[in-house]
Amino acid sequence: MSSPPKSATVRELTYLNAIVEAQREEMLRDERVILIGENIDIYGGSALFDTFDERRLRNVPISENSFTGMGIGAALTGLRPIVDLTIASFVYLAADQIINQAAKLRYMTGGQLSVPIVFRACTYYNICNAAQHSDRPYPFFMNVPGLKIVAPATPADMKGLLKAAVRDDDPVLVFEDMSLWTKKEPVSTDPDFLVPIGKADVKRGGRDVTIVSIAGCLPKALAAADVLQGEGISAEVIDLRTLVPLDTETLLESLGKTGRVVIVDNSHRTGSVASEVSAVMSEEGFEILRAPIRRVTTPAVQIPYSAALEKPLYPSTERIVAAVKSIL
Amino acid sequence: MTPSQAPQLTRELSLQAYRRMVRIRRFEEEAMRRAMAGEFSGMHSSSGQEAAIVGACLALRDDDYITGTHRSHGHPIGKGADLKPLMAELYGKATGICKGRGGSMHLADRKVGIIGESAIVGGGIPLATGAALSIQVRGTDQVSLCFFGDGAANQGTFGESLNLAAIWKLPVIFFCENNLYAISTPVAKSHGQPDIALRAAGFGLPGVIVDGQDLAEVYAATAVAVGRARKGGGPTLIEAKTYRFEEHCLGLQVPIAYRTPQELERYKSQRDPLVLYRKEMLGRGIAEVEIGGIERDVAAEVADAVTFARQSPLPDPDEVYDYLFSNPIHYPPEPAP
C-alpha cells in the first residue's frame, strides 16, 4: 500500500502537525470521514475548524464509552469516523466498545458488517501527571483479535500511518506520543502519501546488534546507536511502527544479520510489547540467536508524580547501551 | 393522543403484524424444543414480547437501522428477516446468518437493517446513536431504533447516549422492552425510580410509556416518534411495558421465586399479545380462515427453517480466520492451532 510520492515535494512538519494535516487531508478527500472528540479545538485540532464545521467535527461531552460506541455505530452505517480519546489513560473507559463491539462485530456477524474506524489516543508520560494520566496501554489491546494497532514515532510515519488507518476498512488503534509532538522532519506533501500498516522500518542499518524500538522510544534508541557507534559497535535500529500485526519478516531478517536483540519499550514490563516481540523472535529465530534477548522497559510500578521517582523509570539511552553491551 | 389521532395500521399491515408475531412465537417455541433436545445449546426467548417488537419494527422503513440485545431472535424476525438463516445460525451452521460465528445472542441480519445484537447489556445503545449520527451527517431521512431491556437502563451507556442524542437532536428512537425483570431482579429492586420513561426529561427528550402487549398502541407511539425523528425533531424514549413467558434463558434454574406462578399465569392467559391481537383482528372483520391461513403458513415456514438448518453443513475449521478483517494483512494471522 506504500506509494512513492507523485511529486518529490517535501516540507518540514512537526509530529503534531502531521496528525492535524493527515486528518485534514483525509477529511477533504472523503466526505465520510468525521472527527469525534472532547475539546477538539484545544488539543491540536483547531486548524480543522477553518475548513470544516460541526457537522463533521463533533465536540462531545465527557462520555468516553458511549461516544466511542457512537463512532462505531456511525462506522457501521456509512461513515469513516476518527475517535479522539485524547490522553491514553482514558482509553479504558472506551475499552468495552473498542473490544466487545468494534473488534468483534465483523467476525461475529460472519462478515455482514465492517467497521472502518480509527481510535486515536496520545500517551502522556514523564511530565509529572501521576498514575491516572500516564499509561502506555498498547499491550492491553494487543491481546484483542480484530484490531490493528500502530504507534508511529516520526512525523512522516505519523502522517502516513494515520492516513493509512483512515483508509483501512478495519478498526485501527493509533497510539501517539506527546513527547514527540515537536519533532520535525521533511514529510511528503503528496496527499496520497501512505505508510503501510504491518511494516516495520529499519531506521538505521547495522551489523552487530538489532535494537527494536517501540513507539516513542525511537529517539533514545537512535541516540544509543550513536553512542555505540562511537565505541565501534554497529547497531541496527528497527522502528516497529505497527504493533498488530507484527512484521515478523523484517524482525527476523535483521536478526539473521546480527544474532542479537535488545527490545526497547516504554510500556510496563509485564506482558509488554517487548514480551510479545521477544517470544516471537525466540520461537522463530532460536537457531540464529547468539545471546539471550534483552528487554529495556518501564518497571511494573504505578507512575509516581515526583520527578525524582518518575524520571528514572522510562528507557534511557544509558540503559539501552548497557543492555546492548551485556549481550556482546 | 386520542385514538383517532394515533397512526393506525392498515389491513395489510395488520396481517403482516400478526404474521410476524406468530413467526416469532413459533420460531422461539420450536427453537426451545430443539435446544432442549440437545441439537444446539441455549437461547433467550422473546415469547411474550412479540407485540412490543413487531409494533416497533413495523413503524420503520426497510432502510432504517436497528440495534438489539442478547435476546436477539425477535428483532430480525420482527423486521422481516428470512427464518432459515436464523435457525441455521442457532445450529452453528455455515449457512447461518452470521456464518456460525454469532449464534443465538447475535442474530444480526444486516439486510433488514440490523447493525448489531449486543450481548454486552447496554452495548448497542451507543451504536444506535452512532447510526443516527451517520444519518445526520449524510443528510438522509433514515432513523435508527435501539432495542434494549429494563436492565440496560441502568448502564452508563444509557445515560451517556441519551444525552448525546439530545444535544444534537439525533434521529434515534430508544425503545425499552421493559419485561419487568433483569434475569431475576425486578425493576423495583434495581431502579431508584421505577418508570424508565421518566428518565427522559433529565436528558432533554420526551419519554412515553406504552402497553407493550398491545400492538396497535406500540405501533402508534413508535410511528409518532419515528415521524418526529425523520423531520429533525430529535430522539424519543419509549418504554414498552411487556413480559417474557420463559426464564431469562433456557434451562436457567432460579432458586428464589422472583415472580409468582399466578403472575405468569395471568400474563399467559389474559395478556398474551398474540391472543389479544387475534381478537382485535377478528373484531375488525378479518376472517378466521385468513388468520388460520397465516398460522398454518408460519408453522410450515418454521418447520422448513429447521430442516434447512439441520441439513446445512457445519463451518470448515480451516476457515476460522475468515471475516476477521475487511482488509487482512499478513493473512492468515497465525499458524493453524
Next chain:
Amino acid sequence: MALSQALKSEAYRRMLRIRRFEEEGTRLFKEGAIPGAYHASIGQEAAIVGACLALNDDDAMTGTHRSHGHPIGKGADLKPLMAELMGKATGICKGRGGTMHLADNSVGIVSESAIVGGGIPLATGVALSAKVRKTQQVCLCFFGDGAVNQGTFHESLNMGALWRLPVIYFCENNGYAITTSLAGSHGQPSIAARAQAYGMPGTVVDGQDLSAVYEVTREAVARARRAEGPTLIEAKTYRYDEHNVGLLIPGKPYRSPQEVEEYRTRRDPIALYRQRLLAQGFTDADLTAIEQEVAGAVSDAIRFAQESPLPAPETLFDYMYSNPIGTPGK
C-alpha cells in the same frame, strides 16, 4: 440552621486558605517550582467550604483533578499539601500523587480522581460501607459539570437512590468543561433536574454564597443520616483561571473577558462573605487578623515544602501493595 459565629470565622478562614494557597501555588507553578498540571479552585471557594463545613470530621469525601480546595475545605494542614505539589517525600501522598490527587485521608478524603466521574462510584461505595457497617457516616461526592455526562454518574445515582445510601452528590458547576459550555454538551441545562430520574431530590444553590451552600448541604446531610437517601446538589459557581494554569485556548474565546470580570468584581465568594460578616458582628480587625494568619500559614507551608527532601529512588516500590508478594519487578 445558620452557622455559629465560630463557624463563620472558620468558613472565612478556610475560603481564604484555599484562595491564598492557590494564588501562591499558581505563582510557584509558573516559576517552575511545581510541575505537572495545575487546576486551581480560585472562584469556587464558597461552594467547597460551604459543603465541607456541613460535614463532621469523620464523614468522608471524594473529589476531582481540581483537587486542592477539597482537603483545605475539609480542614487539612497546608504543609503536606504544598509539599505534595512540589513532589517531596513529606507530601500528603509521599510525592506519588501530585497536583491532581491531593487526597488527605486524615480529613476523610478517599479519592481525588483525575478520571472525570471516577470518584462518583467510589463515593457511592463509601456510603454503602457506612450503611452496611451501621455507622452514622455520610460521604460527600464533589464532581464538576463535565462529569454529569459520564456513565458513572448515571449508574451511581441510580444505586445511591435505590438503596437510600448516605451520599451527597455535590456538583461544582463552574459552567465549563475545559472550554465546553453546558449548552453544547447537556441535553437539558439543569443538572439538578436530572435527580428525579433516579428517585432523589435535586437542588440548585448559588455556589458563590457560602451560607446558602452550607444550608442546603446541611439539609442533605441530615437527610442522609436519617437514612432517607441521597440528594443531588448543583452549586452554580465559577472558576477565574483556565481549566489548568497556562492552558492556551486557540481560536474563538469560549467566554468573554467581561464575564470573568463580572465574577471577579461582583460575585467573588470571599469578598461577598467578608461583606456579610462585617454586617454580622465581625470587625475589620477580626477579619484582617484571619487574613494575616492565613498568609502566614501559606508561607509556612511553602517554606516547609521547599526545605523538605525529595523521595529517595530506593523507595520507588513502597506503597504499591499492602501485602507485597515477591520482589517488585525491575
